[in-house]
Amino acid sequence: MWTLENLAAGAVYLGLVMYAVFGGADFGGGIWTALASGPRTPEQRDQLFNAIGPVWETNHVWLIFVVVTLFTAFPEGFAALFTVLMVPLVIALIGINFRGAAFAFRHFGRQTGRPVSFMASIFAASSMLTPFAFGMAVTAAASGKIVFMNGLVQVEPWIWFSPFTLVGGAVGMGICAYLAPIYMTVRSDGELRGDFRQRGIIAGLVLGILTAAEIPVAMVDAPLFAGRLLASWAAFFVVLAVLAGISTQVLLWRCRFLPAQIAAAGTVTLAMTGFAAAMYPDLLVGQLTLAAAAAPTATLRAYLSVLAIGIIILVPSLLFLYWTFRGAPDSELPH
Amino acid sequence: MADLLSARALMGISLGFHIIYSTIGIGLPFMLMIAEWRSLRTGDESYHQLARRWIRPAAILFAIGAVSGTIISFELGLLWPRFMAFSGPLIGLAFSMEGFAFFTEAIFLALYFYGERRLSRRMLFFCTIVLTLSSATSAVFVISANAWMNTPTGFHLVNGVLADVHPWQAFVNPAWAHEAVHGTLAAYAATGFAVAGVYAAALLRGPAREHHQRALTLAMTVASISLPLMLVSGDWAAMTLAVQQKPKLAAMESLFTSTRGAPLVIGGWPDPASGRVLYGIEIPRFLSLLAYRDPDALVEGLDALPPGTTPDPRLVHPFFDLMVGSFFIMLAAAVWFWWLRWRRRSAPMGRWPLRAVLVASPFGMIALESGWLVTEFGRQPWIVHGHMRVAEGVTTQTGIGLVLFTFLVVYLVLTAGLLRLLFRPASAGTQIPSRQEDRHVDS
Numbered sequence: 001m002w003t004l005e006n007l008a009a010g011a012v013y014l015g016l017v018m019y020a021v022f023g024g025a026d027f028g029g030g031i032w033t034a035l036a037s038g039p040r041t042p043e044q045r046d047q048l049f050n051a052i053g054p055v056w057e058t059n060h061v062w063l064i065f066v067v068v069t070l071f072t073a074f075p076e077g078f079a080a081l082f083t084v085l086m087v088p089l090v091i092a093l094i095g096i097n098f099r100g101a102a103f104a105f106r107h108f109g110r111q112t113g114r115p116v117s118f119m120a121s122i123f124a125a126s127s128m129l130t131p132f133a134f135g136m137a138v139t140a141a142a143s144g145k146i147v148f149m150n151g152l153v154q155v156e157p158w159i160w161f162s163p164f165t166l167v168g169g170a171v172g173m174g175i176c177a178y179l180a181p182i183y184m185t186v187r188s189d190g191e192l193r194g195d196f197r198q199r200g201i202i203a204g205l206v207l208g209i210l211t212a213a214e215i216p217v218a219m220v221d222a223p224l225f226a227g228r229l230l231a232s233w234a235a236f237f238v239v240l241a242v243l244a245g246i247s248t249q250v251l252l253w254r255c256r257f258l259p260a261q262i263a264a265a266g267t268v269t270l271a272m273t274g275f276a277a278a279m280y281p282d283l284l285v286g287q288l289t290l291a292a293a294a295a296p297t298a299t300l301r302a303y304l305s306v307l308a309i310g311i312i313i314l315v316p317s318l319l320f321l322y323w324t325f326r327g328a329p330d331s332e333l334p335h
Numbered sequence: 336m337a338d339l340l341s342a343r344a345l346m347g348i349s350l351g352f353h354i355i356y357s358t359i360g361i362g363l364p365f366m367l368m369i370a371e372w373r374s375l376r377t378g379d380e381s382y383h384q385l386a387r388r389w390i391r392p393a394a395i396l397f398a399i400g401a402v403s404g405t406i407i408s409f410e411l412g413l414l415w416p417r418f419m420a421f422s423g424p425l426i427g428l429a430f431s432m433e434g435f436a437f438f439t440e441a442i443f444l445a446l447y448f449y450g451e452r453r454l455s456r457r458m459l460f461f462c463t464i465v466l467t468l469s470s471a472t473s474a475v476f477v478i479s480a481n482a483w484m485n486t487p488t489g490f491h492l493v494n495g496v497l498a499d500v501h502p503w504q505a506f507v508n509p510a511w512a513h514e515a516v517h518g519t520l521a522a523y524a525a526t527g528f529a530v531a532g533v534y535a536a537a538l539l540r541g542p543a544r545e546h547h548q549r550a551l552t553l554a555m556t557v558a559s560i561s562l563p564l565m566l567v568s569g570d571w572a573a574m575t576l577a578v579q580q581k582p583k584l585a586a587m588e589s590l591f592t593s594t595r596g597a598p599l600v601i602g603g604w605p606d607p608a609s610g611r612v613l614y615g616i617e618i619p620r621f622l623s624l625l626a627y628r629d630p631d632a633l634v635e636g637l638d639a640l641p642p643g644t645t646p647d648p649r650l651v652h653p654f655f656d657l658m659v660g661s662f663f664i665m666l667a668a669a670v671w672f673w674w675l676r677w678r679r680r681s682a683p684m685g686r687w688p689l690r691a692v693l694v695a696s697p698f699g700m701i702a703l704e705s706g707w708l709v710t711e712f713g714r715q716p717w718i719v720h721g722h723m724r725v726a727e728g729v730t731t732q733t734g735i736g737l738v739l740f741t742f743l744v745v746y747l748v749l750t751a752g753l754l755r756l757l758f759r760p761a762s763a764g765t766q767i768p769s770r771q772e773d774r775h776v777d778s
Contacts, residue, residue, distance in 0.1 A: 053449060054445045054446075054448070054449040055445060057397070057398065057401050057441045057444065057445060058438070058441045058442050058445055060401060060402075060405070060441075061401075061434070061437060061438045061441050063405065064404070064405060064408050064434055064437070065434055065438070067408045067409065067412070068408065068427065068430045068431050068434045069431070070412075071411065071412060071419050071423040071427055071430070072423055072424070072427025072428065072430065072431050073427070075419055075420045075421075075422075075423030075424055075427070076420050078412055078416070078419060078420070078423060079412065079416035079417060079419055079420035079423075080416070081412070082409070082412025082413050082416050082419075082730075083412075083416045083730055083731060083732055086413055086730070086732050086738070089409060089412075089413060090413065090738055090741065093405070093406055093409050094741065094742075094745055096402055096405055097402045097403075097405075097406065097745055097749065098745070098748075099402075100398050100399065100401060100402035101398065101399060101402065101749050101752060101753075103398065104394060104395045104398035104399065105395070105752055105753075105756055152731070153731075155731055155732055155733075295423060295424035295427070295500075296424055296497065296500040298424075298500045298501060298502055299424035299425070299427065299428070299500055299502045302428050302502040302503060303427065303428060303431055303502075306428060306431045306432055306435070307431070309435075310431070310432075310434075310435035310438075313435060313439060314435060314438055314439070317438075317439055317442045317443070318442060320442075320446070321442045321445060321446060324446060324450055324453050324454065325445075325449065325453070330449065330452060330453075
């Protein structure tokens, strides 16, 4: 169990969870700037933008962390994934680019007092595109359709496109849209808080329906993965995720915002843990195991020691960041 | 073949683009640190104000640097999966360590940029120290991966398969030290000149303002301290190349045949057909002297290795000369600037020396880009020198031409948007909104 490749796979899993729980909320913020509605539309947008400002670059580094861990610890698997999933990954990358640039342009362009609604719409569109493409890419690895033989992945142009991955993309987007408004309830008050609470509850329902739908779709379209998900530990985590999701809804309903925020992050973490448990022990379901994809022992050792030192530096810095920018977001821009 | 060319072009464009932003990401924190330190030390508020003025353009540049760096990390897999499957276990460590340094940089950048209301002045200064250190170490770490491609160590090949892997040995490969020192120092020189150029332009355009003068002096100080260090580290790099990467040195100097008392060739066009450099200026024996400290030393030419395993001097020699030439342009501008500062301490700078600084200001970036091209083209046709050719590392996917086209459009749009934003009427760093305007925007 505690083999070196499992520990390294744990780092990939941890990176993905952190990216979803922190970076995902930033993407969700972008999605809700597009879906902002009602009498307080501009306030909702501004609040979302201001909350994303100080943290999005840091949250984004988790993605780079995942990529680097993959190619250091699982070079064969990295090569296979990035070869066969080129199209969704390129789409995600374009989304990341336009999103980062549009955010910076919109955020700092605003200082001159000019309207930059065009940037805001690019920001919103790419905030949807990127998690959708990532959702597709991650679920494609679980689909069991990618064939890996004799150390080479079979290149098939549309392998990443199926009902299973399409729902996976929607779940990816749903996770982001779910987290952002719930996090915002803690950082706003009055009627605005009510707006975010209502949107969190709706997003929770949508995400619940989407993830529930993915199970029957998987039974038809990705039977190997579905079989593993419903047997073993994975099912246990899925049940926990459902319970956490229901608790979040109840907490939101009763206006217990801080516990709701923690429960929402827990829901996403548990759902992803269920997914990861169903993937285990494979990197490409049914084709490439973690052990077969892993780098030599010396590399795994060196990587894990770098990880240990890195975490010692990272954790206090991250805590300091989130602690400094806790509470209501500043409406003033840096200058 | 078309896919290989597209992959190389895309990787080159992405790196060339990213290098500019990451360079500013290394140089600017150092200048922020000096300004904040002076402000704390002397109690002179204007230095703190100067640093805060840089935040708006810096935040945009850093954001683009972060996303363009993400493109690079993805492209390693999208374009070069077979190279990464081979070398990931060896250079992955450099990228992992760089990742943590970059993480630290992103965190303290956010704290410094957005923390004006929430952190003390001392804490803001502390943030700039962490920023300076983490951005420099991030460069030093990631350059190790590039150096490993030039001088791969830390493994053995048994029947074409990696064996006996020592990732730490790969990390401290022979070319790392000189590449890391030369490359990181270059970031300070390039950023210093770029910033100096912005303020020289501002002084030339409008009435002299105190903070323009201050910023110009600060930027020129950073740049001018780096310049002599660039010369020393460049000399060290050349001497090390003469031992470790002979074909690269031969291509840089267009030395077709191994020669005793080899000349240094300035300019000209290398002609592989005749094996000579057309229209170049030769300094007799100078290459032997520079590389081995002996005017009669034997310098290996491109003919020392079998054909098809050496770089094309037509892609290497011109960029090498451009890098060295850029250095002398910057040196001339810096010498003139400090000579006048020393002679007439308090008098405002005349128009001609300001123009000289303005003309010299892009040459730091030009030198950096061409130095990078020298090291990349000089490694060809290898992606891992002596072990894997570039053509063996490329993806088995097809349609890379379309990916190249897509990203070309992305980069064009990004650059156009960035230029529009930075060169708005109230151009970057020269004017910031007052408190009232700020409130107005927020209400």
